[in-house]
Amino acid sequence: MSTNGSSQGPLWEVFTQEKSGAPHEHAGSVHAPDAELALQNARDVYSRRNEACSIWVVPSEFITATAPADQDAFFDPSNDKIYRFPQHYSTPRGVKDL
Amino acid sequence: MSYDLDQQTQTALFQYLLRLADDRLILGHRLSEWCGHGPILEEDIALSNFALDFIGQAEALLRLAGEVEDKGRSEDDLAYKRDWQDYHCCQLVERPKGDFGFTMARQFFFDAYDFPMWEALTTSSFEPLAAIASKSVKEAKYHLRHSGEWVLRLGDGTKESHDRIQTSVDSLWRYTGELFETDAVHDHLFSQGIAICLSGIEKEWKEIVLPHLTRATLTPPSEEGMVMVSGTRYGAHSEHLGHLLTEMQVLPRAFPDAKW
Amino acid sequence: MTVVNDSDTPEQLEAFQARIDAGETIEPKDWMPAQYRKQLVRMISQHAHSEIVGMLPEGNWLTRAPSLRRKKILLAKIQDEGGHGLYLYCAAETLGVDRTELIDQLHAGKAKYSQIFNYPSLNWADIGVIGWLVDGAAIVNQTMLAKTSYGPYSRAMIRICKEENFHKKQGYELLAQMMEGTKDQQAMVQDAVNRWWWPSLMMFGPSDKDSPNSKVLLKWKVKRKTNDELRQRFINMTVPQANAIGVKLPDPDLQFDEKTKNWNFGEINWDEFWAVVKGHGPCNVERLEARRAAHDEGRWVREAAEAYAEKHSGIKKAA
Numbered sequence: 001m002s003t004n005g006s007s008q009g010p011l012w013e014v015f016t017q018e019k020s021g022a023p024h025e026h027a028g029s030v031h032a033p034d035a036e037l038a039l040q041n042a043r044d045v046y047s048r049r050n051e052a053c054s055i056w057v058v059p060s061e062f063i064t065a066t067a068p069a070d071q072d073a074f075f076d077p078s079n080d081k082i083y084r085f086p087q088h089y090s091t092p093r094g095v096k097d098l
Numbered sequence: 099m100s101y102d103l104d105q106q107t108q109t110a111l112f113q114y115l116l117r118l119a120d121d122r123l124i125l126g127h128r129l130s131e132w133c134g135h136g137p138i139l140e141e142d143i144a145l146s147n148f149a150l151d152f153i154g155q156a157e158a159l160l161r162l163a164g165e166v167e168d169k170g171r172s173e174d175d176l177a178y179k180r181d182w183q184d185y186h187c188c189q190l191v192e193r194p195k196g197d198f199g200f201t202m203a204r205q206f207f208f209d210a211y212d213f214p215m216w217e218a219l220t221t222s223s224f225e226p227l228a229a230i231a232s233k234s235v236k237e238a239k240y241h242l243r244h245s246g247e248w249v250l251r252l253g254d255g256t257k258e259s260h261d262r263i264q265t266s267v268d269s270l271w272r273y274t275g276e277l278f279e280t281d282a283v284h285d286h287l288f289s290q291g292i293a294i295c296l297s298g299i300e301k302e303w304k305e306i307v308l309p310h311l312t313r314a315t316l317t318p319p320s321e322e323g324m325v326m327v328s329g330t331r332y333g334a335h336s337e338h339l340g341h342l343l344t345e346m347q348v349l350p351r352a353f354p355d356a357k358w
Numbered sequence: 359m360t361v362v363n364d365s366d367t368p369e370q371l372e373a374f375q376a377r378i379d380a381g382e383t384i385e386p387k388d389w390m391p392a393q394y395r396k397q398l399v400r401m402i403s404q405h406a407h408s409e410i411v412g413m414l415p416e417g418n419w420l421t422r423a424p425s426l427r428r429k430k431i432l433l434a435k436i437q438d439e440g441g442h443g444l445y446l447y448c449a450a451e452t453l454g455v456d457r458t459e460l461i462d463q464l465h466a467g468k469a470k471y472s473q474i475f476n477y478p479s480l481n482w483a484d485i486g487v488i489g490w491l492v493d494g495a496a497i498v499n500q501t502m503l504a505k506t507s508y509g510p511y512s513r514a515m516i517r518i519c520k521e522e523n524f525h526k527k528q529g530y531e532l533l534a535q536m537m538e539g540t541k542d543q544q545a546m547v548q549d550a551v552n553r554w555w556w557p558s559l560m561m562f563g564p565s566d567k568d569s570p571n572s573k574v575l576l577k578w579k580v581k582r583k584t585n586d587e588l589r590q591r592f593i594n595m596t597v598p599q600a601n602a603i604g605v606k607l608p609d610p611d612l613q614f615d616e617k618t619k620n621w622n623f624g625e626i627n628w629d630e631f632w633a634v635v636k637g638h639g640p641c642n643v644e645r646l647e648a649r650r651a652a653h654d655e656g657r658w659v660r661e662a663a664e665a666y667a668e669k670h671s672g673i674k675k676a677a
Contacts, residue, residue, distance in 0.1 A: 008138065008457045009664065011448075028517075029448040030140055031457060033251075033663035034670070040244055041140035044147050045441055048434075049521070068388045130420045130429075133436050134413035135648065137656025138663075139444050142413075146437035150430060157426045174425045198659045254669065255662025262658065342421075349424035349482055356540050358424040358482075358532075 009033040011060040014042040016052035024056050032057075100168045101226075107290055110283040111224065112167045113186065114293055116176070117331055119159035120187035123177060125208060126152030127342060131195045141198075144244060148205070151237040158230050165226075178350035182340050189330045190273040192338045199263035202248040203270055207307065209242040211277045214302040215294060223291035246310055253314025260315060267311065268319040275326035278303070366391050378579050383509045386452040394578055395453055397571060398508050401580065402450040403460045407471035409443035410464075411645050415479040416488060424482060431528050432485060438525070442518045449510040465650045473631060474561050476639030483536055483543070483550035489529015491551075491558040491596070497522055498592045499562065507579040530599065537603045544604075551600070552608045559623070560631045562589040568628075590620055597621050 008031040015024040027046040032038035038057040046052060066074055082088045091098055103111065129149035136142025160173035190208060195201055216238045219231035252263040278300040280288075287293035311318055330336070349358065371391055377384070384390055413436050420436070423429035447457045463469040474492055479485065497519065504515040536543040563569055563585040575581040583591075597614075600607050611624035633639065 007660065007664065008461070009660070009667075011451065028445055028514075029451070030444070031138070032140065033660075034667040036247055037140075037251075037663065040144065040247070044144045045140060045444055048147070048437070048441065065387070068385070127421060130433055133420055133433060134410075134417040134440075135652040135655075137652070137659035139410070139440060139447075141659075143437055143440045143444070146433055146440070150433050150437070153426060153430055153433070157430070160426075174427075177426055178424070198656065251663045251666040252659070255664075255666045256658070258658050259662030259665075345421050348422050353540065353542055356424075356543050357535065358428055 012038040012042070012057045013060050013063060014038075014046050015056040015058070016042075016046055017054040018051060019053055024054065027052075029060060030057070101166060103166070106286060107292070108166060108168075110286045111292060112163055113283045114287055115159050115163035115166060115227070116184075117186040119156045119163060119176070120185050121191050121208075122152040122159065123156035124185075124187045124339070124342065125191040126150075126156060127346060128191065128193075128195050129201070129205075132201065137198050145201075148241060148244075151234075151241070155230070155234050155237070158233075162226050162230065174350070178347045182335055182343050183333055185335065185339060185343070186331045187335075187339070188273065188276050189327050189336050190270065190277065192330075192336045192342070193270070193273065194338055196266065197262065199252050199259065200266040200270070202245055202252060203263055203266040205241065205245040206249045206310075207270060207274050208277075209238060209245050210303050210306040210310075211274075211299060213238040213242045214299050214306075218294035218299065222294070227292065242306070249310065249316070250314045253311070253316040263314075264316055267316055271319045271321075272324050273327050274303075276328050276330055279328060279331065281332070366393075375577075378507055378577075382507075383512065384507050385509045391578075393574070394580070397575060397578075397580060398511065399450055399453050399455055401575075402446055402453075402511055402514075403455070403463070404470050404472070406443045406446035406450060406460065407464045407469055408475065409439045409446060411471045411475045411649060412492075413439050413443075414645055414648055415475055415477070415641075416485060418479045419482060419485050422482070423485075428485075428532070435489070435525050435528065438521050442514075442521070445514040445517060446511075449508075449514040452510045461653065465646065465653060467637070467646060470635065472561055473634040473639060474557050476634050476642045476645060477553065477557050478641050480553070481546045481550060483533065483546040484554070486529045486532035486536065486547065487550040487554045489525050489527075490533055490599070491529075491554050492561070493522060493525040493529060494596060495558045495561045495592050497526060498588050498595070502582050502588060505579075505582050511580075530603075533605065534603045537605060547603075547605055551605050555608050556626065556630075557634075559589055559593070559626055560634075562586070562592070564628065564631070565626075593621050593623055594619075 010031065010033070011029050012032055013029050014027045016027040017024045027042070030038060030041040030045055032041045035057065039055060042055050042057050043052075047055070101108070126149045129145050129152065132142065132145040133149070134142065136145055156177070157173050160176045164171040164173060164176055190204060193200075193204065196204075213235065216231045216235035220228055220235055222228040222231060249263065252259040254260070278296045280296050284293055284296065288295060308318065328334075349356070370389060374389065374391055374394070384394075416432060416436050416439075420429070420432055423432050447460060450460060451457055460469065464471070474495075479488065500515050500519050500522070504512055504519055506512045506515065533547050536547050566572055566584045566586045569585055572581065572584055576584065593612075597607065597612065609624045611622065613622050614620075615622050634642070637643075
């Protein structure tokens, strides 16, 4: 769909990896008409200070997110599963390296 | 700092470093004119990055030139207190910034020369220059990718963009020849392993530029009857350089004792 | 200003206020009062426009920066401002407006931006003063906004504050160096400070008693301090810095109050402030013309990129 040049192009979400081995984290967004320019724009906007060694861009419209109304159903059920954490378990005195 | 160079090499190298530096200083200046006026906010930021890269390269080259000359001139002395006659840039970079298509076509032509040139200079026998090349070649590689992508988009975009950038390609073509001109200065340094083979760079330039223009649905103009611009590095500048330097040098010229 | 919108029920408003009072952060998809959304779009887009228009007075000296180091610093700083405008537009976009729409409003003269950028940058010391006073004032404001209740705005502010660290410092360094320089240089600094001091105090906005939006913005923790509090903090910070480099602030009434530990200051010319806000500053017309020209001259470029993306299904993969 053409917008006669008034548009700033679609929005892309930018994820940057600070150093090799680290996870890619959301850095922000850029506008760009296509994927290659989105990558280049993300580079200029979000790694001006050497903050990235790898960049992902994803069209914002392709991101699916939970809604605030989902919060109870999605996340509360995991907050009483105390047995998933190591602190839940007791160890006989003197036993190491468990 | 002084380097152990014979007289002829020292003179030639000083000259050569100024040529490299001046191209980048003037091009950086032209690019900086876009700051705050780009066609898209993201591209405004990208053009500033280009300008920063070129001004940074020019600074390093001028500093080195000052050291090679060994008369105590700093990079700022060389940038701000040299007359236009002593500038050694080519006319391609002197052209006023024009529209975005003109800027990108110029940039693409320059980058397609700049990248292979820096790549070759990484093996220069003059180590301080090879060190600058190692850093600059990475910048140049990115520049070529960016300007190349824009040439594609403008060439193969709308009819208007195609016509506009084709016009710029046509008008800029005659300024590209002198990028590859050699003379005694260059030949001497080449024989010392300091400078690089410009005819080799010219070949690479064509291998980059010609297929890319085709991909962008653009055509290089016929060179028949075209008089290529030449000799700018030896003082035959365009009128534009004087204006540019008048602006750039105004403060150090007006207040010669001031430090900034 | 009343905050009750037809569609916002008292229960919703109360629950929202409870979240704010509990110190929670509001995210884009959360329920929020229509007025909260509206105020945020107004504030964030004004802030974004200010960054973009703010590139112009500094850009005026880019090609005349007197050393290569200063040229690089200035270019990097203006570029940052473009980046900051971009972060802020993105933050505004999370509230359901499009950047195109916001930019159109700016170009149509319907959106505001900081009045400060409608003053001209006339001598090189202006570049230092813009860093020291204008960015200095902005940082005071932005540090407060980093704690704003709206998540995307807060995150943009945190990033901006981090990056702007050097903006003020480079300006002050530039001025300190000029003050140690020749008489001409010192005169340039004084001239620049004389012209920018009062407008930079106006950057905090009208006095609390004349600031219609302040009350509700504080209640919702969009703002955490009043205009006058921030202005006073800025003045207290700045006076010793002026003294340290030997530049005189153009206010004969500046006086330290031992009791309050504040620097008392003279009357701000609010007529001038409102005139500039309403479009009658020295550069309002030029600034908007420059922005419109960039946009109009860029139209064919954006069209080309759009057409190319359509032909090459650009959204799907990198070339």
